[in-house]
Amino acid sequence: xxxxxxxxxxxxxxxxxxxxxxxxxxxxxxxxxxxxxxxxxxxxxxxxxxxxxxxxxxxxxxxxxxxxxxxxxxxxxxxxxxxxxxxxxxxxxxxxxxxxxxxxxxxxxxxxxxxxxxxxxxxxxxxxxxxxxxxxxxxxxxxxxxxxxxxxxxxxxxxxxxxxxxxxxxxxxxxxxxxxxxxxxxxxxxxxxxxxxxxxxxxxxxxxxxxxxxxxxxxxxxxxxxxxxxxxxxxxxxxxxxxxxxxxxxxxxxxxxxxxxxxxxxxxxxxxxxxxxxxxxxxxxxxxxxxxxxxxxxxxxxxxxxxxxxxxxxxxxxxxxxxxxxxxxxxxxx
Amino acid sequence: xxxxxxxxxxxxxxxxxxxxxxxxxxxxxxxxxxxxxxxxxxxxxxxxxxxxxxxxxxxxxxxxxxxxxxxxxxxxxxxxxxxxxxxxxxxxxxxxxxxxxxxxxxxxxxxxxxxxxxxxxxxxxxxxxxxxxxxxxxxxxxxxxxxxxxxxxxxxxxxxxxxxxxxxxxxxxxxxxxxxxxxxxxxxxxxxxxxxxxxxxxxxxxxxxxxxxxxxxxxxxxxxxxxxxxxxxxxxxxxxxxxxxxxxxxxxxxxxxxxxxxxxxxxxxxxxxxxxxxxxxxxxxxxxxxxxxxxxxxxxxxxxxxxxxxxxxxxxxxxxxxxxxxx
Ligand SMILES: Cc1ncc(C[n+]2csc(CCOP(=O)(O)OP(=O)(O)O)c2C)c(N)n1
Numbered sequence: 001x002x003x004x005x006x007x008x009x010x011x012x013x014x015x016x017x018x019x020x021x022x023x024x025x026x027x028x029x030x031x032x033x034x035x036x037x038x039x040x041x042x043x044x045x046x047x048x049x050x051x052x053x054x055x056x057x058x059x060x061x062x063x064x065x066x067x068x069x070x071x072x073x074x075x076x077x078x079x080x081x082x083x084x085x086x087x088x089x090x091x092x093x094x095x096x097x098x099x100x101x102x103x104x105x106x107x108x109x110x111x112x113x114x115x116x117x118x119x120x121x122x123x124x125x126x127x128x129x130x131x132x133x134x135x136x137x138x139x140x141x142x143x144x145x146x147x148x149x150x151x152x153x154x155x156x157x158x159x160x161x162x163x164x165x166x167x168x169x170x171x172x173x174x175x176x177x178x179x180x181x182x183x184x185x186x187x188x189x190x191x192x193x194x195x196x197x198x199x200x201x202x203x204x205x206x207x208x209x210x211x212x213x214x215x216x217x218x219x220x221x222x223x224x225x226x227x228x229x230x231x232x233x234x235x236x237x238x239x240x241x242x243x244x245x246x247x248x249x250x251x252x253x254x255x256x257x258x259x260x261x262x263x264x265x266x267x268x269x270x271x272x273x274x275x276x277x278x279x280x281x282x283x284x285x286x287x288x289x290x291x292x293x294x295x296x297x298x299x300x301x302x303x304x305x306x307x308x309x310x311x312x313x314x315x316x317x318x319x320x321x322x323x324x325x326x327x328x329x330x331x332x333x334x
Numbered sequence: 335x336x337x338x339x340x341x342x343x344x345x346x347x348x349x350x351x352x353x354x355x356x357x358x359x360x361x362x363x364x365x366x367x368x369x370x371x372x373x374x375x376x377x378x379x380x381x382x383x384x385x386x387x388x389x390x391x392x393x394x395x396x397x398x399x400x401x402x403x404x405x406x407x408x409x410x411x412x413x414x415x416x417x418x419x420x421x422x423x424x425x426x427x428x429x430x431x432x433x434x435x436x437x438x439x440x441x442x443x444x445x446x447x448x449x450x451x452x453x454x455x456x457x458x459x460x461x462x463x464x465x466x467x468x469x470x471x472x473x474x475x476x477x478x479x480x481x482x483x484x485x486x487x488x489x490x491x492x493x494x495x496x497x498x499x500x501x502x503x504x505x506x507x508x509x510x511x512x513x514x515x516x517x518x519x520x521x522x523x524x525x526x527x528x529x530x531x532x533x534x535x536x537x538x539x540x541x542x543x544x545x546x547x548x549x550x551x552x553x554x555x556x557x558x559x560x561x562x563x564x565x566x567x568x569x570x571x572x573x574x575x576x577x578x579x580x581x582x583x584x585x586x587x588x589x590x591x592x593x594x595x596x597x598x599x600x601x602x603x604x605x606x607x608x609x610x611x612x613x614x615x616x617x618x619x620x621x622x623x624x625x626x627x628x629x630x631x632x633x634x635x636x637x638x639x640x641x642x643x644x645x646x647x648x649x650x651x652x653x654x655x656x657x658x659x660x661x
Contacts, residue, residue, distance in 0.1 A: 129429055
């Protein structure tokens with residue numbers, strides 16, 4: 001495999017996809033979208049404290065990649081991690097409860113939105129430090145290599161994070177040791193208020209793979225099937241013991257950097273344009289309906305189920321107790 | 335008395351790793367120049383012969399990735415030992431230590447432990463100058479979630495390293511470079527030195543001296559001996575663990591002696607001595623018959639030229655003079 005970035009177009013016609021897989025992809029994307037819409041609503045209503053960064057508009061990436069992983073594979077996530085966590089199979093109730101700062105949350109209310117983890121599904125944690133996840137994923141992959149357990153590790157990161165030194169240290173170590181790691185760049189064109197081209201030395205982050213002698217790929221991150229197909233190829237490559245791959249998924253950050261961001265750095269029209277014309281959920285709906293594999297009714301049925309599950313997650317979070325002050329010292333040491 | 339043998343500090347840490355790696359195949363070691371070269375202080379010599387270069391792993395020069403990968407491997411069920419070459423280089427990977435290694439267990443609600451050891455050769459050796467001689471323990475004492483140990487002799491070196499490897503918490507293991515070649519009696523039978531427990535090296539009734547690591551041997555002990563000659567009975571405490579600190583041992587001793595001096599090689603300002611003094615001021619002020627005295631290095635980077643380095647080093651005689659003023 002060459003070390004030059006390649007733009008992968010989808011090759012499998014939609015009608016050849018397994019129906020259950022398509023339903024599953026749709027369910028995941030809609031779960032992320034509806035989950036986050038609720039989070040946004042409750043944050044603005046003052047029910048959720050701290051910082052919340054939304055993944056809305058980027059659902060195709062986490063969904064498409066995760067569909068190629070098993071529960072045993074590891075992922076490392078970012079400050080924008082709800083989507084990855086849901087796609088990896090975490091429980092919506094416990095996630096919502098954690099974001100609300102409740103005792104029933106994944107971290108007993110000690111983590112919040114930026115620090116959710118679910119080790120039972122191989123989700124090794126979100127990270128409040130940009131670029132904090134790379135080396136941890138490399139370590140998890142090293143563990144898999146030492147144990148020969150066949151697992152791979154995937155680390156998600158933004159275009160902004162690709163400028164951290166940890167990116168380079170992790171890519172080098174993973175490449176030198178041929179570790180089973182997939183580096184997934186979610187290039188949403190923004191790092192907080194900064195457009196990525198103003199701070200990044202290459203137009204395509206996938207090109208950086210060349211510096212480490214590993215394959216670099218680029219896909220349309222708003223096309224879940226492209227992401228699915230390409231990540232399938234690279235996951236197979238990594239599982240076969242070939243070492244790491246860098247996969248850049250082009251997308252766009254629909255929401256502000258965090259909920260409450262005044263977004264003075266871009267126009268509403270720019271955002272609306274992407275949301276209307278290049279939204280992974282709408283694009284998927286159009287594709288599958290046009291190909292005749294799923295009907296509007298099929299999609300609506302899934303949507304309805306997800307809506308109910310999210311309602312339930314919010315109810316669970318709202319009704320859950322807050323942690324007791326006496327729990328402050330719990331889990332400081334083992 | 336249990337049977338003992340005389341070995342070096344370095345040999346003692348090697349035995350600890352040998353024993354733990356034989357027992358548990360999730361234990362592995364990584365760091366710069368550890369496999370091929372055996373570590374720059376020879377502290378890994380022979381280990382790859384027993385366990386191969388997968389489990390005794392030479393890394394790129396990439397401290398951030400070494401510590402981060404150790405955290406990740408620990409999260410994935412291993413018990414890594416990461417070597418920092420020189421403790422000074424830990425400052426390259428502040429995030430990995432402060433924000434990741436130390437926090438993961440707590441911040442994820444206790445879902446996962448981080449059973450890893452960071453080996454950090456620290457302290458003054460001859461003319462290694464400002465970036466290869468630091469004693470950084472105070473920085474790490476300030477981070478909740480970490481354990482920090484600093485043995486002063488071969489027996490504790492082995493016992494503490496074995497405890498650190500088996501501990502489910504992340505442990506920073508400071509090993510003073512000047513101690514590597516020192517010899518001492520080490521039990522032949524398997525044993526563990528408990529983390530969090532100070533050691534009463536000598537009992538006494540007039541003055542408590544708290545020290546640790548190489549400074550205990552080269553400064554605190556001579557000071558205590560000279561004080562004894564002057565008729566001051568010294569209780570010498572080897573702290574052994576910097577965090578969590580053994581408050582009880584210190585307070586009990588001060589309750590008995592009514593005087594406290596703390597001696598460490600790290601610069602005095604912002605050092606561990608300040609923490610110990612504060613503990614006693616807060617919880618044991620009534621025991622005291624004299625102000626607490628702290629002795630640490632001057633507040634400068636470690637200088638290179640010999641006369642400057644000599645000026646920098648702690649002087650037992652000067653410390654004794656200070657101590658005499660407590661009476
Ligand atoms: C080390 C570090 N520096 C800065 C920040 C503050 N910060 C949080 S998110 C962010 C932008 C990240 O951009 P990118 O990696 O592109 O991810 P995106 O938010 O676009 O998903 C910044 C600067 C941080 N959390 N950590």
